[in-house]
Amino acid sequence: MSAFTQKTNPENDPFYDFMRPPADETPAQMTARLKREADAQRISDTIDEDIKRDRAQQRKSRKELRILLLGQGESGKSTTLKNFRMQYARDAWEQERTGWRAVIQLNIIRSIILILQIMEAEMSGNGAFEGDEDEIEIIPRRHRDSNSSGADAFTDKHRMLLIRLAPLRGVEADLKRRLGAGAEPVHPSAPMSATPFDDPAPVPSPKRSPEFFVRSWTDAIDPTADHDSSTITLMTCKDDMQALWTDSAVQLALDRRKVQLSDTAGFFLDDLDRIATRSYTATDDDIVRARLRTVGIQEYLLRISDGFSLRGNDNYWTWKLYDVGGCRTMRAAWVPFFENTDVIIFLCPVSCFDERLDEDARVNRLEDSTLLWRSICSSKLLTKTQLILFLNKCDLLKRKLKRGIKVKSFLPSYGDRPNEVIPVVKYLREKYKEIQKQHSPEPRVSYIYTTTVTDTTATAKTLHSIRDRVLRENLVTSNLV
Numbered sequence: 010m011s012a013f014t015q016k017t018n019p020e021n022d023p024f025y026d027f028m029r030p031p032a033d034e035t036p037a038q039m040t041a042r043l044k045r046e047a048d049a050q051r052i053s054d055t056i057d058e059d060i061k062r063d064r065a066q067q068r069k070s071r072k073e074l075r076i077l078l079l080g081q082g083e084s085g086k087s088t089t090l091k092n093f094r095m096q097y098a099r100d101a102w103e104q105e106r107t108g109w110r111a112v113i114q115l116n117i118i119r120s121i122i123l124i125l126q127i128m129e130a131e132m133s134g135n136g137a138f139e140g141d142e143d144e145i146e147i148i149p150r151r152h153r154d155s156n157s158s159g160a161d162a163f164t165d166k167h168r169m170l171l172i173r174l175a176p177l178r179g180v181e182a183d184l185k186r187r188l189g190a191g192a193e194p195v196h197p198s199a200p201m202s203a204t205p206f207d208d209p210a211p212v213p214s215p216k217r218s219p220e221f222f223v224r225s226w227t228d229a230i231d232p233t234a235d236h237d238s239s240t241i242t243l244m245t246c247k248d249d250m251q252a253l254w255t256d257s258a259v260q261l262a263l264d265r266r267k268v269q270l271s272d273t274a275g276f277f278l279d280d281l282d283r284i285a286t287r288s289y290t291a292t293d294d295d296i297v298r299a300r301l302r303t304v305g306i307q308e309y310l311l312r313i314s315d316g317f318s319l320r321g322n323d324n325y326w327t328w329k330l331y332d333v334g335g336c337r338t339m340r341a342a343w344v345p346f347f348e349n350t351d352v353i354i355f356l357c358p359v360s361c362f363d364e365r366l367d368e369d370a371r372v373n374r375l376e377d378s379t380l381l382w383r384s385i386c387s388s389k390l391l392t393k394t395q396l397i398l399f400l401n402k403c404d405l406l407k408r409k410l411k412r413g414i415k416v417k418s419f420l421p422s423y424g425d426r427p428n429e430v431i432p433v434v435k436y437l438r439e440k441y442k443e444i445q446k447q448h449s450p451e452p453r454v455s456y457i458y459t460t461t462v463t464d465t466t467a468t469a470k471t472l473h474s475i476r477d478r479v480l481r482e483n484l485v486t487s488n489l490v
C-alpha cells in the first residue's frame with residue numbers, strides 16, 4: 010500500500026513482534042540492523058520504481074495517457090473538462106447538447122429561489138435565512154451585515170412576485186428528480202480532509218446545505234428527455250423573473266447581504282429572453298457556464314492526434330481524463346488515482362482570496378488551495394507526474410478588484426503591491442512556483458497558465474499548447490521520437 014497508511018499503530022501490526030528488535034541488542038548490532046533495513050527499503054523502493062516505470066512505458070507504447078483534474082470545489086475542473094471535450098470529443102459533445110437545457114433551467118431556478126429567500130427574510134426582518142433542507146448553492150459566502158433589514162423597501166408588488174413565482178419550486182423539484190437519476194445524497198457533515206493524504210476527520214456542519222449534484226453527466230444529461238412542462242412554466246414566469254431580478258429594492262437587498270449573484274456559478278438571469286423559450290438550444294458558452302457539482306470520480310476518454318506521426322491512426326493517443334469532486338469530503342478518494350497518473354492539471358481560482366469554503370466556513374479558499382497545491386507537489390507518489398497549474402477565474406478577479414476589494418485585507422503578505430490583476434496574478438504565480446520548487450521531491454518543470462476557462466476561445470489555445478507540451482514530453486520519455 011501507499012505511504013499514506015503509515016499512521017496505523019505499530020502495535021496493531023501482525024508482524025510487529027517479528028519486526029521488534031531483540032531486547033539485548035548492542036549498539037553495534039543496532040547500527041548493523043538499521044543499515045540492513047535501510048538497504049532492504051532502498052531495494053524495495055527501486056523495484057517499485059521499476060514496476061511503475063515499466064507500466065508507464067507500456068501505457069505510452071499503447072499511446073495512452075492518464076490525466077487528473079484537481080483543485081478545490083468550484084475551481085473550474087469540470088469546466089476545463091468541458092473545454093477538452095468541446096475541442097477533442099466533438100461528437101459526444103453535440104449529442105449531449107439538448108440535455109444541458111435542463112441543467113441551465115435548474116441553474117436559473119436556483120438563482121430565483123435564492124432571491125426569493127432573501128426577499129422573504131428581509132420582509133420578515135430576519136438577518137439570516139436558511140435554505141430548504143436540500144437547498145442548493147449560493148447562500149452568500151462573504152460576511153453579511155445581519156442586523157440590516159430592508160423590510161420597508163418591499164411592497165405588495167414584491168408580495169405578488171413571491172406568489173406568482175411559487176410554481177418554480179415545483180419545477181425545481183421536478184428537474185432535480187429528472188436530472189438526479191445518478192444522484193446520491195452527500196452528508197453535509199461527512200468527514201473532511203484538507204489534503205488527500207490526511208485522515209478524514211469530522212468538522213462542524215457547514216452553514217450551507219448541500220448543493221445539487223449528479224454522480225455522472227451521462228446519467229443526468231439525457232438528450233431524449235422531455236422537459237416541456239418545465240419549459241412552459243419558465244416561459245410563463247419569464248416576465249416575473251425579469252421583474253424580480255431588475256427590481257431596485259431586490260438589488261439593494263442583495264448588495265446589503267453582499268451577494269454578487271452575477272459572479273456566482275450557473276448565473277443566467279441576464280439571458281432569460283433567450284433561454285426561457287420553447288426553441289432554446291444551449292450554446293457552447295451556456296454549457297461551459299452551467300454548474301453541476303461533481304461527486305466521486307468520473308472518467309472520460311479523448312482521442313488526440315499528436316500531429317507528428319505520418320501514418321493514419323498511428324498519430325492518435327488515448328487521453329483518459331479524470332474529473333474529481335473537489336470538496337474536502339471527497340479528497341481522500343483521489344489517492345488511488347495518483348498511481349500511474351502522467352499529468353495533473355491543478356486549478357487554483359485566483360478570485361477566491363476573500364471567500365470561505367462551502368464545506369467549512371472557517372477556512373479561506375485561497376489558503377485551502379495553497380495547502381492542497383503543496384500536498385500535491387510534495388507527494389512522493391506523484392514525483393514523476395507532470396504538474397500543470399491553471400491560475401483560473403482571472404475574469405472574476407478583475408471584477409472583484411474593480412469593485413474595490415483589497416487583496417491585502419485578506420492576504421497581508423501581498424503588502425502594498427498594486428491592487429490590480431497583473432500584479433496579483435504575478436504574485437500568486439511566484440508563490441505557487443516557489444512552493445512547487447521547494448516541495449517537489451525531484452526538480453520538475455513548472456507549467457503555469459493564467460486562465461478563464463469559461464472563455465472557450467482563449468482556453469482552446471491553452472489546451473492546444475498543453476496537448477503539444479504533454480505529447481512532446483511523453484513522446485520523448487517513451488522514446489517514440
Ligand SMILES: Nc1nc2c(ncn2[C@@H]2O[C@H](COP(=O)(O)OP(=O)(O)OP(=O)(O)O)[C@@H](O)[C@H]2O)c(=O)[nH]1
Pocket residue numbers: 080081082083084085086087088089273274275276297298299300301302303304333334335336401402403404405460461462463464
Ligand atoms: N467567471 C468564471 N466562472 C468560472 C470559471 N471557471 C469556472 N467557472 C464557473 O464556476 C462554476 C464551477 O466550476 P466547475 O468546473 O463546476 O467547478 P469544479 O472544480 O468542477 O467543482 P466541483 O465539481 O464542485 O469540484 C461553474 O459554473 C463554472 O462555469 C472562470 O474562469 N470564470
Ligand SMILES: [Mg+2]
Pocket residue numbers: 086087088301302303332333334335
Ligand atoms: Mg466538477
